[in-house]
Amino acid sequence: MASHSIGIEALMERAGWAVAQAVKTRFAPCRVLVLCGPGNNGGDGYVAARYLERAGWPVQVAALAAPRAGTIAAKAAARFHGRHVVFDQESAARADLVIDAVFGAGLDRAPSDEVMTVLASAKKRVAVDLPSFVNGRTGALLVEDSASRDVPDYLMSVTFVRPKPGHVLYPARSICGEVICADIGMPEDCVAHAAPDMWLNHPALWAIPAMSPDDHKYSRGVVSLCGGAVMPGATRLAAAGARASGAGLVRISAGKAAQAYRLGAPGLVVDDAPLPALLEDERREVWLCGPGLTPEEVEAALPSLLRAGRIVLADAGALGWADGVTEKLRGVSVITPHIGEFTKLFGAPGSDLAGAARAAAEKLDCVVLLKGAVSIIAAPDGRVMLNDHASPALATAGSGDTLAGVIATMLAAGMPAWEASCAGAWLHGEAGMKAGNWPVVEALDTHLGDARALAIALHAAAHGQV
Numbered sequence: 084m085a086s087h088s089i090g091i092e093a094l095m096e097r098a099g100w101a102v103a104q105a106v107k108t109r110f111a112p113c114r115v116l117v118l119c120g121p122g123n124n125g126g127d128g129y130v131a132a133r134y135l136e137r138a139g140w141p142v143q144v145a146a147l148a149a150p151r152a153g154t155i156a157a158k159a160a161a162r163f164h165g166r167h168v169v170f171d172q173e174s175a176a177r178a179d180l181v182i183d184a185v186f187g188a189g190l191d192r193a194p195s196d197e198v199m200t201v202l203a204s205a206k207k208r209v210a211v212d213l214p215s216f217v218n219g220r221t222g223a224l225l226v227e228d229s230a231s232r233d234v235p236d237y238l239m240s241v242t243f244v245r246p247k248p249g250h251v252l253y254p255a256r257s258i259c260g261e262v263i264c265a266d267i268g269m270p271e272d273c274v275a276h277a278a279p280d281m282w283l284n285h286p287a288l289w290a291i292p293a294m295s296p297d298d299h300k301y302s303r304g305v306v307s308l309c310g311g312a313v314m315p316g317a318t319r320l321a322a323a324g325a326r327a328s329g330a331g332l333v334r335i336s337a338g339k340a341a342q343a344y345r346l347g348a349p350g351l352v353v354d355d356a357p358l359p360a361l362l363e364d365e366r367r368e369v370w371l372c373g374p375g376l377t378p379e380e381v382e383a384a385l386p387s388l389l390r391a392g393r394i395v396l397a398d399a400g401a402l403g404w405a406d407g408v409t410e411k412l413r414g415v416s417v418i419t420p421h422i423g424e425f426t427k428l429f430g431a432p433g434s435d436l437a438g439a440a441r442a443a444a445e446k447l448d449c450v451v452l453l454k455g456a457v458s459i460i461a462a463p464d465g466r467v468m469l470n471d472h473a474s475p476a477l478a479t480a481g482s483g484d485t486l487a488g489v490i491a492t493m494l495a496a497g498m499p500a501w502e503a504s505c506a507g508a509w510l511h512g513e514a515g516m517k518a519g520n521w522p523v524v525e526a527l528d529t530h531l532g533d534a535r536a537l538a539i540a541l542h543a544a545a546h547g548q549v
């Protein structure tokens with residue numbers, strides 16, 4: 084992408100300068116060793132070394148291998164006139180700070196033991212672009228013997244243009260340290276040329292309907308939930324999440340179990356009529372099926388919802404019901420598995436979680452929201468959103484039910500499935516962050532309305548609206 088108008092040489096110069104700037108801003112002058120690989124990542128390292136030396140810092144370079152003659156990286160290497168030392172453990176251990184410019188985006192296999200040992204010998208590490216054993220596209224660690232090896236972690240990673248999935252996704256996220264993304268003046272057309280298909284979740288990227296004076300409950304959207312007899316709590320939590328995030332009307336269809344739900348919130352409508360009768364009401368377009376349901380209860384509801392052409396979000400019990408026959412879920416709009424449910428439905432995802440979620444979405448032709456510390460929201464057309472707008476406070480039983488309710492509300496408000504899921508994940512995360520320390524799951528509801536208002540305001544601000 085860098086072969087366009089501006090040229091890789093100028094970009095490398097700015098990249099190396101940005102690394103030197105970031106180091107100067109965060110550390111007092113100290114003995115720096117820059118470890119340089121043979122490619123352009125190494126080229127950035129030589130540039131950074133030159134700028135640090137110019138600023139009066141004691142700098143040495145250790146080259147794993149010289150850049151190929153005639154390359155831009157070779158040119159950058161030639162412009163560093165400071166001291167070269169051997170690429171070994173002793174050199175790394177002697178330095179106060181090691182800048183790792185061994186491999187970046189070009190890493191395609193596990194680095195040698197030599198590289199790993201030298202990196203591990205450093206007292207403090209800063210990465211150019213990425214730690215040299217991180218797969219930037221997946222967040223996987225390309226480390227041989229990962230079970231027996233302590234993987235070194237970094238104080239900071241200085242990347243360029245935009246963060247890579249490897250900075251956002253675990254396990255790499257936990258070793259990258261502070262991620263600084265430097266603007267190196269990459270022209271917009273080059274960025275567009277790279278055709279991004281993965282984004283970091285933010286309200287700028289989707290629009291939730293705002294409140295309007297002519298709203299009525301049906302224009303805001305009706306969320307219907309299937310309620311079971313055995314675990315009514317899950318459905319009630321989902322219903323509460325749906326109401327708190329702004330649904331116009333929330334109804335639970337519970338058949339003979341209706342009484343268990345009628346003791347709940349008075350604003351919740353509970354139906355005991357059989358499902359076919361309820362489906363005659365075309366306004367009940369969006370259904371959440373799964374929280375708190377047994378396989379038998381899912382069997383009694385979900386196929387009918389799909390036959391009736393409803394927009395269905397399937398979670399929890401509905402995912403268990405499809406265990407072994409994933410095709411049973413064909414026709415649903417959104418599924419929200421955690422990693423265990425995902426593995427049962429689609430097999431072990433391997434080290435490329437986002438790729439696995441994307442493949443699952445394509446296979447089942449529905450949105451797959453794979454829940455985790457960083458949730459992955461994949462659309463069947465290949466778009467992937469990473470949601471790190473979340474809090475460990477959300478790691479509690481019932482939190483997923485609330486999330487499902489919020490997404491159902493976004494669907495009922497008329498948002499397309501992927502955007503609704505992205506919005507739901509963000510609102511849920513925002514509520515988790517606002518709910519303070521060790522909140523009970525019900526506490527999330529208190530913050531969902533404000534989270535929705537904030538998302539609407541942030542979207543408007545990002546698009547220049549007042």
Ligand SMILES: NC(=O)C1=CN([C@@H]2O[C@H](COP(=O)(O)OP(=O)(O)OC[C@H]3O[C@@H](n4cnc5c(N)ncnc54)[C@H](OP(=O)(O)O)[C@@H]3O)[C@@H](O)[C@H]2O)[C@@H](O)CC1
Nearest residue numbers: 085094095122123124186187188189190191192193194212
């Ligand atoms: N794109 C842009 O606009 C900009 C990019 N910029 C910078 O460029 C970086 C990407 O540079 P890059 O493409 O040259 O790849 P890079 O990471 O240096 O590695 C390739 C070399 O490493 C080798 N190699 C790989 N794995 C190996 C292993 N395990 N063990 C041993 N060798 C291994 C590989 O060897 P080969 O596979 O060919 O044998 C090849 O020689 C990017 O991260 C950023 O820092 C900035 O300047 C700003 C503008």
Ligand SMILES: [K+]
Nearest residue numbers: 183186211213
């Ligand atoms: K690196």
